[in-house]
Amino acid sequence: xxKKAATRSRERDPAATRQRLIDAAVRLMxxxxxxxxxxxxxxxxxxxxxxxxxxxxxxxxALAEAAVAWWGRMGSSLYAAAWENTSAGPLExxxxxxxxxxxxxxxxxxxxxCMVGMMSQxxxxxxxxxxxxxxxxLQHWTDQVARLLTEAREQLQPVTDFDPEEVAWFLNSLWxxxxxxxxxxxxxxxxxANLQLARxxxxxxxxxxxxxxxxxxxx
Amino acid sequence: xxKKAATRSRERDPAATRQRLIDAAVRLMxxxxxxxxxxxxxxxxxxxxxxxxxxxxxxxxALAEAAVAWWGRMGSSLYAAAWENTSAGPLExxxxxxxxxxxxxxxxxxxxxCMVGMMSQxxxxxxxxxxxxxxxxLQHWTDQVARLLTEAREQLQPVTDFDPEEVAWFLNSLWxxxxxxxxxxxxxxxxxANLQLARxxxxxxxxxxxxxxxxxxxx
DNA sequence: TGTTACATACCAACCGGTTTGTATGTCCAA
DNA sequence: TTGGACATACAAACCGGTTGGTATGTAACA
Numbered sequence: 001x002x003k004k005a006a007t008r009s010r011e012r013d014p015a016a017t018r019q020r021l022i023d024a025a026v027r028l029m030x031x032x033x034x035x036x037x038x039x040x041x042x043x044x045x046x047x048x049x050x051x052x053x054x055x056x057x058x059x060x061x062a063l064a065e066a067a068v069a070w071w072g073r074m075g076s077s078l079y080a081a082a083w084e085n086t087s088a089g090p091l092e093x094x095x096x097x098x099x100x101x102x103x104x105x106x107x108x109x110x111x112x113x114c115m116v117g118m119m120s121q122x123x124x125x126x127x128x129x130x131x132x133x134x135x136x137x138l139q140h141w142t143d144q145v146a147r148l149l150t151e152a153r154e155q156l157q158p159v160t161d162f163d164p165e166e167v168a169w170f171l172n173s174l175w176x177x178x179x180x181x182x183x184x185x186x187x188x189x190x191x192x193a194n195l196q197l198a199r200x201x202x203x204x205x206x207x208x209x210x211x212x213x214x215x216x217x218x219x
Numbered sequence: 220x221x222k223k224a225a226t227r228s229r230e231r232d233p234a235a236t237r238q239r240l241i242d243a244a245v246r247l248m249x250x251x252x253x254x255x256x257x258x259x260x261x262x263x264x265x266x267x268x269x270x271x272x273x274x275x276x277x278x279x280x281a282l283a284e285a286a287v288a289w290w291g292r293m294g295s296s297l298y299a300a301a302w303e304n305t306s307a308g309p310l311e312x313x314x315x316x317x318x319x320x321x322x323x324x325x326x327x328x329x330x331x332x333c334m335v336g337m338m339s340q341x342x343x344x345x346x347x348x349x350x351x352x353x354x355x356x357l358q359h360w361t362d363q364v365a366r367l368l369t370e371a372r373e374q375l376q377p378v379t380d381f382d383p384e385e386v387a388w389f390l391n392s393l394w395x396x397x398x399x400x401x402x403x404x405x406x407x408x409x410x411x412a413n414l415q416l417a418r419x420x421x422x423x424x425x426x427x428x429x430x431x432x433x434x435x436x437x438x
Numbered sequence: 439t440g441t442t443a444c445a446t447a448c449c450a451a452c453c454g455g456t457t458t459g460t461a462t463g464t465c466c467a468a
Numbered sequence: 469t470t471g472g473a474c475a476t477a478c479a480a481a482c483c484g485g486t487t488g489g490t491a492t493g494t495a496a497c498a
Contacts, residue, residue, distance in 0.1 A: 012473060014473065017473080017474085030344075032254075032344070032345055033252065033254060033341045034254075034255075035251075035252060035253075036254040036345070038458085039457080040457085049474070050458090050475090050476090051463095051473090051474060052473075055472085056473090056474095059458085111344070113344075116403075117396075118340060120400075121252075121336070121340040121341070122337075122340070122341055124403050125250045125402065126255070131405065134403040138404065139404075166412050166416065167416065169409055170417075173396035174389070175396065176400055177391075177393055177395035177397065177399065180340050180396065180399065181339075181388065181395055183343040184350055184353040186350065186354070190392075193388065194388065194389050197385065197386065197389045201420055204423060233447065233448095236447075258484060258485080259482085259483085259484090267449090268448070269486095270447095270448060270449050270451095270486090270488095270489095271449070273486080274448065275447090278485080
């Protein structure tokens with residue numbers, strides 16, 4: 001039978017279609033938020049119709065949750081170059097991670113924003129499932145950073161002792177807040193400046209590598 | 220022709236009515252966001268009708284802008300105890316400010332959230348007027364903190380030189396991010412831990428008051 | 439002081455458009 | 469021929485905002 005590959009219109013590829021919906025949702029919701037983005041808009045952006053939408057997702061919120069999960073996987077794969085870099089020490093890997101984050105601010109025509117922070121801010125108080133989904137993603141990021149900090153604390157000389165998980169949450173919060181403030185200020189440079197201070201903060205936890213010039217107090 | 224003035228005697232107090240609308244908007248939008256809150260809901264919460272709403276505000280966005288401005292004034296008045304405390308040194312005033320912020324996490328039954336961060340996250344990318352309004356509030360907070368840091372830098376001995384405005388933005392971002400992450404994690408204690416680290420960070424800028432125990436590196 | 443004139447404050451009903459979600463149909467591959 | 473993948477059409481509720489009206493405060497003037 002002739003395959004008749006020239007099948008008019010649309011390829012049938014449910015996984016890809018589902019991903020098209022997720023991509024569209026991410027693109028639109030990062031800009032307009034959850035409530036500010038309609039299902040019709042998402043369908044138009046994905047080049048699909050509403051029937052298809054509700055075939056793949058049982059609700060708009062379900063799609064947003066899938067989008068947050070996808071965002072988390074995507075992020076982890078981007079951070080992996082730093083997180084799983086076995087040929088570098090823990091502090092160096094933290095530096096690499098901060099460089100990756102800084103790189104997010106330098107993409108032409110693309111804002112440095114986060115789907116998790118966006119959905120969390122808007123929906124955490126009213127949509128428990130979404131709060132849980134965002135909490136999971138933030139926890140995962142924090143776990144990875146805490147792991148590196150723990151390693152660093154074992155291998156290097158901490159100036160004062162610290163709780164790796166606490167510091168990791170500190171960095172996560174700074175990162176989320178930087179993107180938020182950068183948005184209101186319209187300045188990605190502000191985000192980079194914060195990341196530089198974060199690097200100084202992390203380095204300052206350890207006496208070892210970048211020895212700070214100690215200023216003797218005269219008085 | 221008795222007019223029958225059995226008028227339901229609603230108080231006629233335009234300023235108070237306007238404020239009732241602002242209060243209602245703040246209460247609802249802090250929880251549900253801007254797009255997730257309808258004008259009808261706001262009117263119901265304020266005990267008014269839509270006609271009255273649009274007499275005082277020309278649009279829902281105009282009310283949200285007024286609410287952000289009110290939130291800023293409210294915040295400034297709460298921080299004033301620290302910011303304008305002439306009987307304390309700059310570093311002590313920064314400590315007092317952090318204590319005030321920490322106090323926001325301890326209010327019974329009330330989440331530690333920020334109208335400016337909320338509106339900024341949701342609307343900055345699509346509503347230029349709102350982005351500007353939020354940017355102004357964040358800038359004002361930063362200015363006050365930078366002022367204290369500048370004073371502290373003059374009076375105390377900075378370990379290494381720093382840019383007060385940069386550090387102020389760092390603290391502002393951390394604060395906003397802490398509220399965001401605290402929301403997703405459902406933990407106000409997380410916010411307090413971040414504020415403690417922020418205090419350590421600020422103290423660490425100066426060699427003077429809380430001398431850090433220096434660990435000599437053996438290797 | 440009493441009356442008239444007008445602006446402000448507020449209300450109830452309504453409007454066109456948009457919302458999420460459904461019901462149903464069609465096409466195609468297995 | 470059966471079932472998944474998608475499209476079309478539709479509905480009930482809800483949206484932000486408008487309209488036309490009434491009640492009330494204020495001020496000029498008789």
